[in-house]
Every structure is written in structure tokens, then in C-alpha cells.
Amino acid sequence: MPHAWPVLPPADPAKANAVLMRAISLVGTPYRYGGNTPEGGFDCSGLVGYVYRDMLDIRLPRTTRELAALEGPRIPPDQLAGGDLVFFGTHGEVSHVGIYVGEGRFVHAPSSGGTVRLDRLDGPWWRDHYRGARRLLF
Numbered sequence: 001m002p003h004a005w006p007v008l009p010p011a012d013p014a015k016a017n018a019v020l021m022r023a024i025s026l027v028g029t030p031y032r033y034g035g036n037t038p039e040g041g042f043d044c045s046g047l048v049g050y051v052y053r054d055m056l057d058i059r060l061p062r063t064t065r066e067l068a069a070l071e072g073p074r075i076p077p078d079q080l081a082g083g084d085l086v087f088f089g090t091h092g093e094v095s096h097v098g099i100y101v102g103e104g105r106f107v108h109a110p111s112s113g114g115t116v117r118l119d120r121l122d123g124p125w126w127r128d129h130y131r132g133a134r135r136l137l138f
Contacts, residue, residue, distance in 0.1 A: 012137045015055075015056055015083070015137050016081065016082040016083035016137050017082070018055040018056065019051055019052065019055055019056065019082070019083040019099065019137070020082045020083060020099070020101050020102070022051045022054060022055045023047070023051045023099045023101065023107040024101060024107060024118070026038060026042070026047065026050075026051070026107070026116045027107065027115070027116050027117055027118060028115050028116060028117075029041060029042055029047075029109075029115060029116045030042075030114075030115055030116075031043065031109045031110065031111060031112055031113065031114045031115060031116070033112065034046065035109075036049055036050050036062075037050060038050070041109075042109040042116055043109055044064060044096050044097050044098065044108055044109045044110070045061075045062060045063055045064045045066075045067060045097055046062075046109070047099075047107070047108065047109045047116060048060060048067060048085060048097055048098075048099060049061075049062060051099060052136065058136065060136075064087070064094055064095060064096060064097045065093075065094055067085060067087075067097055067134070068087050068094040068097070068131075068132075068134065070134055070136070072134050072135055072136055073134070073135050074132055074133065074134060075132075075133040075134065075135050076133075077121070077130070077133070080100045080133055081100070081102075081135070081137075082100060082101055082102045083099065083100065083135075083136065083137045084099075084100040084133045084134065084135050084136075085097055085098070085099060085100070085133060085134045085135075085136065086098050086099070086100050086106050086121065086130070086132075086133045087130075087131045087132050087133065087134070088126060088129045088130055088131055089129060089131045090129055094131050096108065096110075096129075098119075100121075100133065101118070104120050104121050104122055105118050105119065105120055105121070106118070106119060106120075106121060106126075
């Protein structure tokens with residue numbers, strides 16, 4: 001039985017929508033370690049930083065670990081809203097970040113040789129390695 005993802009509005013729907021539309025528009029951009037532009041490709045934190053800077057002029061830390069340490073509310077999985085950052089990792093460490101877009105899906109730059117893509121939080125690897133979320137738009 002599929003998980004029922006609640007639809008909860010972000011605190012600022014217009015800003016969240018801008019972030020979501022920009023993130024989704026970058027699906028298919030090549031992955032590049034250290035990348036932070038559409039022309040050069042993205043790694044996971046480079047994608048997050050680019051989207052927030054491009055759409056909202058918000059300057060975020062460069063690494064996934066620094067993003068996970070940002071001030072702001074930690075969001076339970078059943079209260080995720082568009083634009084929230086979702087974190088993944090192994091062995092208690094956070095090593096990957098994406099942007100939640102709604103309906104249990106997130107945009108991220110997953111790995112070398114891949115491209116920016118949409119995945120589901122309840123996918124086998126993502127579900128088992130989910131480490132929490134952080135809301136920037138509140």
C-alpha cells in the first residue's frame with residue numbers, strides 16, 4: 001500500500017513555488033562533483049545552493065554537512081512542504097541533500113555519471129538512508 005503523503009503548504013507558497021519550478025527545470029543537468037551551475041553541472045549541495053541563490057537571492061553554505069547544520073526548524077517527514085531540504089546518509093553521517101517538491105518526491109543531483117533527477121522518498125535506498133529535513137522558507 002503506498003504511503004499517503006500529506007499536502008501541507010509551506011509558510012511562503014510563492015517563494016516555495018519559485019524554488020520548486022527552478023529545481024524541476026534543472027532535471028537532466030549533468031552531475032559534476034563540485035559543480036554549482038547549469039552550464040557546468042551540479043553536485044547535490046551545488047544544486048541546492050544554486051536554486052536558492054538564483055530564485056530568492058539566498059546564499060547557503062556550500063557543503064551538505066553545513067546545510068544540515070543550518071538554523072531552522074527540523075521537519076518531521078509527515079509535515080514536509082515544497083522547498084524543504086531533505087537529507088540522506090549512512091553510518092550516522094549526512095552525505096546527500098535534495099529539495100522536496102511534494103507528493104513524496106524530491107529533486108537532487110545523485111551521483112557521478114548521472115543527471116539531476118526526481119526520486120521518491122520511499123524508494124528503497126532513500127527510505128533507508130533518510131536523515132531528516134530542514135525548512136528554510138518560514
